[in-house]
Structures are given as structure tokens and as C-alpha cells.
Amino acid sequence: MSINTVMVIGAGQMGSGIAQVCAQAGFSVYLNDLKQEFLDRGLSVIKKNLTRQVDKGRMQAEEMEKVLANLIPSTSLEDAKQVDLVIEAAVENMEVKTKIFNQLDEITPAHTILASNTSSLPITEIAAATKRPEKVIGMHFMNPVPVMKLVEIIRGLATTDEVYQAIEDMTKQLNKVPVEVEDFPGFVSNRILMPMINEAVYTLYEGVATKEAIDDVMKLGMNHPMGPLTLADFIGLDTCLYIMEILHEGFGDDKYRPCPLLRKYVKAGWLGKKTGKGFYEYA
Numbered sequence: 349m350s351i352n353t354v355m356v357i358g359a360g361q362m363g364s365g366i367a368q369v370c371a372q373a374g375f376s377v378y379l380n381d382l383k384q385e386f387l388d389r390g391l392s393v394i395k396k397n398l399t400r401q402v403d404k405g406r407m408q409a410e411e412m413e414k415v416l417a418n419l420i421p422s423t424s425l426e427d428a429k430q431v432d433l434v435i436e437a438a439v440e441n442m443e444v445k446t447k448i449f450n451q452l453d454e455i456t457p458a459h460t461i462l463a464s465n466t467s468s469l470p471i472t473e474i475a476a477a478t479k480r481p482e483k484v485i486g487m488h489f490m491n492p493v494p495v496m497k498l499v500e501i502i503r504g505l506a507t508t509d510e511v512y513q514a515i516e517d518m519t520k521q522l523n524k525v526p527v528e529v530e531d532f533p534g535f536v537s538n539r540i541l542m543p544m545i546n547e548a549v550y551t552l553y554e555g556v557a558t559k560e561a562i563d564d565v566m567k568l569g570m571n572h573p574m575g576p577l578t579l580a581d582f583i584g585l586d587t588c589l590y591i592m593e594i595l596h597e598g599f600g601d602d603k604y605r606p607c608p609l610l611r612k613y614v615k616a617g618w619l620g621k622k623t624g625k626g627f628y629e630y631a
């Protein structure tokens with residue numbers, strides 16, 4: 349099962365990072381989003397990241413041009429006709445994802461593998477929106493994608509060994525480390541990380557400490573590279589809330605109830621770094 353051409357759906361922070369690492373590994377990459385302006389934003393982030401590598405002497409300018417030439421902007425899902433693998437990184441919403449997978453199932457050739465970068469949604473349910481559940485798989489990258497080594501790989505109930513192997517091999521080609529986990533809400537990463545972030549929001553909500561103090565405790569006391577509230581802003585408060593809701597619903601356990609303050613911020617449109625304001629403000 350050979351993968352040469354990839355489509356990444358969603359040119360947000362995850363999609364643009366995934367497209368960048370695929371293009372750097374030599375794959376031809378269609379980067380797809382709903383509107384040209386989102387694509388332009390994603391491509392400009394990629395260019396900025398690569399330019400930093402060139403400035404630091406880690407990449408030749410010609411190499412950067414080669415990587416950029418591997419990227420093909422796309423606003424039409426029909427472009428998926430050409431690809432061997434789709435990695436979907438649109439918003440964390442089951443309705444949106446099943447709609448995309450259903451369309452991809454019609455558009456892509458029979459051999460194409462359909463992967464989702466979902467952070468918490470059941471792969472088996474996404475796969476059920478297609479007539480090829482054996483070719484649907486979770487490929488969960490971490491943020492920021494060009495820096496973080498891990499990719500969680502999640503099989504749906506029907507995913508074949510051959511498809512799993514192709515995705516594990518591809519992950520290694522991207523210079524990442526694959527870790528296989530089972531299809532349960534939040535997988536391993538967000539089942540552990542997100543309740544910690546949610547608890548940090550409760551700690552703020554209950555007035556136990558200021559946001560800066562909460563972050564300092566976890567940075568200086570536990571050696572976390574970012575405090576949990578800074579990390580929540582970095583991930584996106586909407587994504588954090590969606591993940592908590594999926595854990596809450598998926599396990600039916602109130603220990604996963606999202607903090608009302610998190611809900612309030614999302615309702616206000618304070619989504620973190622990507623909107624310029626979350627727990628902190630960003631220029």
C-alpha cells in the first residue's frame with residue numbers, strides 16, 4: 349500500500365502543521381479548507397516556520413522552495429480524487445467530520461485511506477459514515493506538529509492490519525513516533541491531559557489562585573513546559589471544551605464535567621491564542 353499524495357483537510361493550526369511535515373517528508377500535499385483566506389493563513393504559517401529554519405541555517409533556501417512546491421492549495425473536496433491518503437483536521441465536531449468522511453468516501457479512489465486527526469471522537473463512529481470502515485483510522489498529531497514527536501494511532505473496529513501498517517510506516521517517514529492506542533473517548537493523550545486542564549480552570553473558577561499562580565505551580569513545580577491555562581489557550585478553548593464534552597458523554601461520568609468558566613469563555617468567543625484572547629491576551 350504505497351502513499352505518495354496526501355490531502356489535509358482544515359488549514360487551521362493542526363492542518364497546516366500536518367501539511368508542513370508531510371511536504372517536508374517529500375509527499376505531494378493538497379491543503380484543503382473552505383475558503384481561500386483560511387488557506388492563505390495556513391500557508392503563511394508554514395512559510396514562516398520554514399523561513400525560521402532557513403534563517404537558523406538548518407535548511408537551504410532551495411530546500412524550502414522544494415517543500416513549498418509540494419503544497420497544493422485546494423478549496424474543493426473533489427481534489428481528493430487524486431490522493432492515496434486523506435488526513436482530516438477540521439473542527440472537533442462529529443457532524444462535520446461524518447459529513448466530510450461521507451463525501452470523501454464517494455470522491456476518493458477505492459484504495460485511499462481516510463484518517464482523522466480527531467483528538468477525542470470515536471474512530472469507529474466516523475468510519476461508519478463510510479462504506480470502507482476498514483480503511484478509516486485515527487492519526488492524532490500533537491500541537492505544535494512540526495515540534496512534537498508523538499502520533500497516536502487509533503484503529504476503528506474494522507481497520508485492517510494492512511492499513512494500520514501503512515499509517516505506522518508513514519508516521520515514521522514523517523520523523524514522528526507512532527504509539528498505538530485503543531478507540532476510547534480521548535484516547536490516552538486527552539483522557540489524561542484534558543481533565544488536568546479542566547481542573548486548572550476549576551481552580552481558577554473557585555478562586556484558589558490567580559491564573560499566573562496556577563501556571564507557575566505546574567511549570568516550576570512539575571517542570572511542565574507550559575502552565576495548563578497557557579496550554580489551554582494554545583490548544584484552543586473551543587477544542588478543550590469539545591474534548592471535555594466528549595469525555596463526559598462518552599464515559600457518562602461527572603468527573604469529566606466541563607468547568608462553567610471554560611464554557612463561558614467559549615460562548616464569549618475567547619478561544620485562546622487563535623482569537624487573541626483566552627485566559628491571557630495575545631498581540
Ligand SMILES: CC(=O)CC(=O)SCCNC(=O)CCNC(=O)[C@H](O)C(C)(C)COP(=O)(O)OP(=O)(O)OC[C@H]1O[C@@H](n2cnc3c(N)ncnc32)[C@H](O)[C@@H]1OP(=O)(O)O
Nearest residue numbers: 397400467489490491492494495496537538573574579583
Ligand atoms: C489537544 C490535543 O488533542 C493534543 C495536543 O496537541 S495537546 C498539546 C501538546 N503540546 C504541548 O503540550 C506543548 C507544550 N509546550 C511545549 O512543549 C513548548 O512550550 C513549545 C515546544 C511549544 C515551545 O517551546 P519553548 O522552548 O517554550 O519555545 P521556543 O524556544 O520558542 O521553541 C522551541 C522550538 O519549537 C519551535 N516552535 C515553537 N512553537 C512552534 C510552532 N507553533 N510551530 C512550529 N515550531 C514551533 C521553535 O521554533 C523552536 O525551534 P528550534 O528549537 O528548532 O529553534
Ligand SMILES: NC(=O)C1=CN([C@@H]2O[C@H](COP(=O)(O)OP(=O)(O)OC[C@H]3O[C@@H](n4cnc5c(N)ncnc54)[C@H](OP(=O)(O)O)[C@@H]3O)[C@@H](O)[C@H]2O)C=CC1
Nearest residue numbers: 358359360361362363381382437438439440466467491583
Ligand atoms: N488544537 C490542538 O492542540 C489539537 C487539535 N486536534 C484536532 O485537530 C482538529 C483541528 O483542530 P485545530 O487545527 O486546532 O482547529 P482550528 O480551529 O485551528 O482549525 C480548523 C480548520 O478547519 C476548517 N474547517 C472547518 N470545517 C471544515 C470543513 N467542513 N472542510 C474544510 N475545512 C473545515 C476551519 O475553518 P473555519 O475557521 O471556517 O471553522 C479551520 O480553518 C480538531 O479535530 C482537533 O480536535 C488534534 C490535536 C491537537
